[in-house]
Amino acid sequence: MNGVRIGIIASLLLVVWIVWPKGEQSAPPRPLLIKSALKEAKDPVIVLGDSIVRQAQLPRTLCKRPVVNAGIDGSTASSGLDGMLKKAIGDKKAALIVVSLGLNDAETRDSVESYRRNYTALLTALKTMTTRLAVVAVTPLEPGKPDVGNRTPQSVDGYNAALPDIARDTGADLIAMPAMPAGFTSDGIHLSETGAAIWTKAVSDGVTATLCPNG
Template sequence: MNGVRIGIIASLLLCVWIVWPKSEKSAPPRPLLIKSALKDAKDPVIVLGDSIVRQAQLPRSLCKRPVINAGIDGSTTSSGLDGMLKKAIGDKKAALIVVSLGINDAETMDSVESYRKNYAALLTALKTMTSRLTIVAVTPLETGKEVGHRTQPIIDGYNAALPDIAREAGASLIAMPAMPTGFTSDGVHLSASGAAIWTKAMSDGVTATLCPNG
């Protein structure tokens, strides 16, 4: 009987291997990668967000806790990231969840009211997975470059709402410093210099929340 079971399992694994894309550019879906990264992570700092997060070179650890990049391209405040993360983290708890969202909400031209409502619902759901939440301000657009349907006034409106969103959720807020010329590669996604500024601001904010005394 055991031999039959082993044969069935081996056949299933072979089928998965056969149908799985094998080009050099192919990779498992981001939710699976996030789940795998969280599997052995104890009291992690989870950075949840869109392509700004996914492309960032995050530190391996902050405040002696592993940092997990949970960025997924195209994510918005209404993308169901809480459900994805709940499946990935299971019954574990994160030391801190950092949320960075808004650039894609602006692309869909979501109103500030919708942004607030969706963000509040997301943070409420995330509270079941951590005792600490931090929100990162939305990065600005770079003038003179193609940015889709996004406009700076929409992003300014989102950022103006974030202090109240954070306060109502009991979360801390990480502001972004002024960005230099050339801080994006395409008007939206961060260049190497812009990403370095973003990562430092995020890391400093996490440190101030988790280990302010070192």
């Protein structure tokens, strides 16, 4: 009987192994990867945000501090990123937390007032985990491309118009985004290689201006 049971269990384990997702889909969830990256990082620069952040090829270090990419696809200003980051960082503090959010808020047609309220609440919560904060301007859309969805240039413009006040009210620095050339996205939302290079340089320059303006 024991042999039969062992055989059944072994067969079940084999089936589980066969159907378990392989490759990219079997990777650990982003919060676990972020927690792992923060475990050994001393005084890190944390870049928090949505898929624009997650897909960015950020420098390994800025101002002699490790850079941790904490981008999670689909994130909005009301996604509870502060709770996720608190669990990941524990009792440590970051040298700087940079936040880049807005395109998914625009997809849900969140009003400017709601965006302002949610973003302010998020930054206020993040202040307990860092000595400095910065917010990044929302990247524009490329209308007519497949992933624009419910987003409109007017909604993104409204968010960007609110960001200086949000930054001022929370003591955060504002990182502006330069004008983007044609073809700066791959699908209307996500950045192409050209757009990503511009975005990454703007964020890197913003971090440097905040943390080590004198080199």
